[in-house]
Amino acid sequence: xxxxxxxxxxxxxxxxxxxxxxxxxxxxxxxxxxxxxxxxxxxxxxxxxxxxxxxxxxxxxxxxxxxxxxxxxxxxxxxxxxxxxxxxxxxxxxxxxxxxxxxxxxxxxxxxxxxxxxxxxxxxxxxxxxxxxxxxxxxxxxxxxxxxxxxxxxxxxxxxxxxxxxxxxxxxxxxxxxxxxxxxxxxxxxxxxxxxxxxxxxxxxxxxxxxxxxxxxxxxxxxxxxxxxxxxxxxxxxxxxxxxxxxxxxxxxxxxxxxxxxxxxxxxxxxxxxxxxxxxxxxxxxxxxxxxxxxxxxxxxxxxxxxxxxxxxxxxxxxxxxxxxxxxxxxxxxxxxxxxxxxxxxxxxxxxxxxxxxxxxxxxxxxxxxxxxxxxxxxxxxxxxxxxxxxxxxxxxxxxxxxxxxxxxxxxxxxxxxxxxxxxxxxxxxxxxxxxxxxxxxxxxxxxxxxxxxxxxxxxxxxxxxxxxxxxxxxxxxxxxxxxxxxxxxxxxxxxxxxxxxxxxxxxxxxxxxxxxxxxxxxxxxxxxxxxxxxxxxxxxxxxxxxxxxxxxxxxxxxxxxxxxxxxxx
Numbered sequence: 389x390x391x392x393x394x395x396x397x398x399x400x401x402x403x404x405x406x407x408x409x410x411x412x413x414x415x416x417x418x419x420x421x422x423x424x425x426x427x428x429x430x431x432x433x434x435x436x437x438x439x440x441x442x443x444x445x446x447x448x449x450x451x452x453x454x455x456x457x458x459x460x461x462x463x464x465x466x467x468x469x470x471x472x473x474x475x476x477x478x479x480x481x482x483x484x485x486x487x488x489x490x491x492x493x494x495x496x497x498x499x500x501x502x503x504x505x506x507x508x509x510x511x512x513x514x515x516x517x518x519x520x521x522x523x524x525x526x527x528x529x530x531x532x533x534x535x536x537x538x539x540x541x542x543x544x545x546x547x548x549x550x551x552x553x554x555x556x557x558x559x560x561x562x563x564x565x566x567x568x569x570x571x572x573x574x575x576x577x578x579x580x581x582x583x584x585x586x587x588x589x590x591x592x593x594x595x596x597x598x599x600x601x602x603x604x605x606x607x608x609x610x611x612x613x614x615x616x617x618x619x620x621x622x623x624x625x626x627x628x629x630x631x632x633x634x635x636x637x638x639x640x641x642x643x644x645x646x647x648x649x650x651x652x653x654x655x656x657x658x659x660x661x662x663x664x665x666x667x668x669x670x671x672x673x674x675x676x677x678x679x680x681x682x683x684x685x686x687x688x689x690x691x692x693x694x695x696x697x698x699x700x701x702x703x704x705x706x707x708x709x710x711x712x713x714x715x716x717x718x719x720x721x722x723x724x725x726x727x728x729x730x731x732x733x734x735x736x737x738x739x740x741x742x743x744x745x746x747x748x749x750x751x752x753x754x755x756x757x758x759x760x761x762x763x764x765x766x767x768x769x770x771x772x773x774x775x776x777x778x779x780x781x782x783x784x785x786x787x788x789x790x791x792x793x794x795x796x797x798x799x800x801x802x803x804x805x806x807x808x809x810x811x812x813x814x815x816x817x818x819x820x821x822x823x824x825x826x827x828x829x830x831x832x833x834x835x836x837x838x839x840x841x842x843x844x845x846x847x848x849x850x851x852x853x854x855x856x857x858x859x860x861x862x863x864x865x866x867x868x869x870x871x872x873x874x875x876x877x878x879x880x881x882x883x884x885x886x887x888x889x890x891x892x893x894x895x896x897x898x899x900x901x902x903x904x905x906x907x908x909x910x911x912x913x914x915x916x917x918x919x920x921x922x923x924x925x926x927x928x929x930x931x932x933x934x935x936x937x938x939x940x941x942x943x944x945x946x947x948x949x950x951x952x953x954x955x956x957x958x
Contacts, residue, residue, distance in 0.1 A: 389413040390522045392910040393544045394459040395798055395883045400907045402522075408799075409460050410707045417517030418468035418510075419457050423543055424520040425475040426453055428500035430574035432482040437568060439489045446478050447567035448557055454550025454570070456721045459884035460684070461551075461703045464723040465510060473508045480504070498578045531584060534915030538587035539577040541911055545594035545892060546574050548885035551703065552601040552850060554721065558639060560608050569597050584915060595892030602853035606768060613638055614668030616767035616847060621665045622678040623762060623831075625754040626654055631744060632680050632694050632754075634658035634687070635701030636848055638667070640719050640730075643738040644699065644745075645673040653748045656680040656694070658687070659704060660824050663847035666765025681757060683797035683824040691716075696751040697744045699730075703884065704796075704824075715751070717744050762830045766844040768854035771820075772861050774840060778818070779865045781838050782875060788816040789940055790874070792859075794852050794890060795825045795881035802906035803828060806881060808932045810834070814940070815842075820855050822846040825881040849886045856893070872900055877939040879903045879929070895924055901938075905929035 392402040394409065406412055411419075429450060436442065453471050456462045479501070487493075500520075505512065528536050549570050556562050576582070576590050610616070631653060633641050641664055645655055654677045657664055662679045664670050681690035684704030691698050692711030701719045708716040708727060719730045719739065733739040781787040791813065797803060810819055810829040819834065819842060826845050834842035846854040863871050880890050882904055894902050901924075908917065908928050920926040929935060 389416045391416050391419075392522070393540075393547070393885065393888075395796075395907060395909070396800065397910050400910050402910065411463060414510075414514050415463055415465055415468065417514045417521070418465055418472065419517070420521035421513055421517035422453060422457060422468055422472050422475065424500050424517075425472050425479065425503070426450065426546075427574055427578055428498070428503065429475050429479040429482070430571040431498060431501045431578060432479050432486060433568075433571040434575050435486050435491065435493075436482045437571070439486060439491060441482070441485050441489070442564050442568075443478075443482070444564070446482065447562075447564065449474065449478060450567065450570060451550045451553035451557060451562075452721055454547050455554040458547045458551050458703050458886070460705050461721055462723040463705075463707070464725050466725070467723055469508065469510050469513055472513055473505065476504060500578065531915065534584050534913045535582070535587060537911045537913045537916060538584055538591060541591050541888070542573055542577045542587070542594065544885045544888050544911075545591060545598075546570060548889040549573070549594060549598060549601065551886055552598065552605060552889075555636060555702070555850070556601065556605050556608060558637065558720070559612060562604075566597070566601060566604075569593075573597075584919070588916070588919065591892055592896035595889055595894070595896040598886075598889035599853055599856060599893050602850040603857075605850050606853055609638060609667070610767075610769075613642075613664075613670065615769045616663065616666040616765045617668070618763060618770055618841075619666040619671075619765040620761045620763055621657075621662060623680075623758045623760055624678060625656075625680065625756045626677055627753050628652060628654045629748050629751045630654040630656050630677075630680075630694065630696045630754050631699060631748045632656045632658050632691065632696065633661050633699045633701060634684070635704065635719075635722070636660055636850075637701035637720060638664055638670075639733075640699070640701040640739060641676075642669070643733070644741045645670070645676055646738065647741050648745050648748075649673065649675055651675075651745055651749065653696075653745055654678075656754065658690075658698075659684045660848040661701070662762075663764055663851070666767070666847065679762070680754060682827040685797060685799045690757065693755040693757065695754055696748045699741075699744060715747060758831070760831070762845075763841065763843075764845045764847065766820075766841075766846050766854075767851060768846075768857050771844060771846065771854055771858035774844075775858065775861050775865050777838070777840060779862060781840065782866065786816060786838050787818055787840075788814060788875065790818045790820060790876045791939065792820045792855055792876060792878045793825060793881065794820070794822045794846075794849075794855060794879075795887045796849065796883035797824045797827055797881065798883045798906075800906055803881070805906060805929060805932065806879075807832075809879075809935065810843075812932050812936060814936075817842070817940075819843045820846065820858070822851040822855055823849040823881075823887070849890075852890050852893070856897070871897065877901065877903070879905065879935075881905060882909065895920070898924070900925045901927060903927045903929050903935065
């Protein structure tokens with residue numbers, strides 16, 4: 389096993405016996421073989437495209453398959469055995485179509501375009517997967533190691549793009565061009581004669597494509613559920629039994645709310661699902677009562693205290709503990725061996741959540757975790773409506789700086805840095821956020837600047853698009869020639885592959901001085917890091933004092949050391 393595509397890779401090198409996420413070596417090997425087989429599928433999908441051949445079922449399958457390997461989505465070996473066999477079958481189907489058109493294939497084809505199994509056998513697949521993983525090429529040095537890491541980064545970008553495409557195709561049709569790009573990026577990782585610069589350019593293009601898909605998902609969500617608006621969300625509990633819903637899938641939440649209305653069961657959000665409270669379509673449901681708990685990594689301690697069933701609709705799933713394992717349900721591509729799974733919805737029908745609702749009726753009410761409320765809902769429209777007001781405050785000197793602090797939370801104690809950072813910021817600094825890193829600071833009372841809340845939460849990870857669109861509009865309003873001229877700093881709290889896309893999007897935009905934490909990705913080899921540092925001034929996080937001083941361009945930005953130490957201790 390060698391897995392280093394998430395921030396919790398052991399010792400920031402790689403998980404080599406079992407994943408910190410809970411992924412076992414056998415599942416890791418199946419991931420490697422599925423990645424390998426999907427390379428072959430994309431190889432033929434590109435060739436088919438040149439002949440005018442495109443298959444929507446294959447495209448949708450490809451997105452789902454890449455999404456299944458996103459960190460903390462699916463841990464069920466049987467699922468990956470099926471996906472591997474299906475990917476090879478679909479690849480060979482495309483190959484037959486290509487040959488039927490009279491196309492000639494190269495004499496030397498990539499192994500991924502040729503490999504075939506003798507039987508669909510889990511043990512054989514695991515053994516084969518051990519030969520095609522990250523370290524299949526052996527120990528590499530210098531430029532070879534840099535190129536290899538950049539090729540791997542393309543595959544992690546593909547997982548993030550697959551997640552976005554899967555979230556979109558659940559709700560609407562996707563233009564073929566977006567699937568074409570996914571195939572192109574994956575197939576590009578097979579090329580042996582590409583330079584490091586070429587590989588990084590393709591990686592950066594994945595960032596651009598990610599912003600396009602994030603924008604498309606935002607548009608679809610807004611058309612279906614309304615434009616998100618600033619909304620107060622309760623974080624306390626009520627005295628009825630409840631169901632907690634975590635993940636990103638708003639359609640699952642809506643189906644559950646419809647079916648549980650009048651049942652005496654309350655519905656609570658968790659993690660990034662908290663953003664649902666800000667959409668008008670969900671405000672009519674009186675059984676959507678509050679948000680319970682924090683970010684995804686707290687589920688093992690918090691879900692047992694909830695007392696009722698848990699529905700996991702997308703990534704950020706951990707192995708359920710005994711306190712709630714019999715009340716855990718998964719949906720969509722999420723899965724864990726022996727955990728109850730909700731069947732996919734049929735066309736024009738809702739998913740059937742009857743079993744989880746009936747179980748909830750027999751449960752105790754949630755154990756209180758917190759009191760009070762937080763505010764969400766500063767999506768693209770809400771943010772852009774503040775552009776003139778924020779621009780004027782910047783020009784008047786009331787707003788000194790803006791910090792974009794977005795990404796995913798995680799378990800490492802170093803992530804206390806983000807709480808300390810936000811606490812220590814001067815009172816004239818705005819904070820824009822998206823994703824569940826907000827749980828490090830969203831209950832802090834940061835106050836306002838001239839009526840503008842200092843913390844503006846755009847929503848889920850994909851709402852990073854809203855932050856970028858707002859900053860582009862702010863740049864135009866301030867009549868600045870370059871987005872780097874804005875008084876804005878960027879800090880990406882990376883964890884999984886969608887946050888990798890955030891980085892790549894900023895790199896493609898030419899944004900400089902981006903900070904990444906709590907660690908730099910282990911696949912940023914010395915050569916890659918040198919290029920990013922030299923050309924874009926990429927930085928890792930430092931101390932709170934040093935980072936604020938750098939952000940504001942003077943030592944005046946830091947607070948007293950004793951105050952910061954007090955925050956870190958708490």
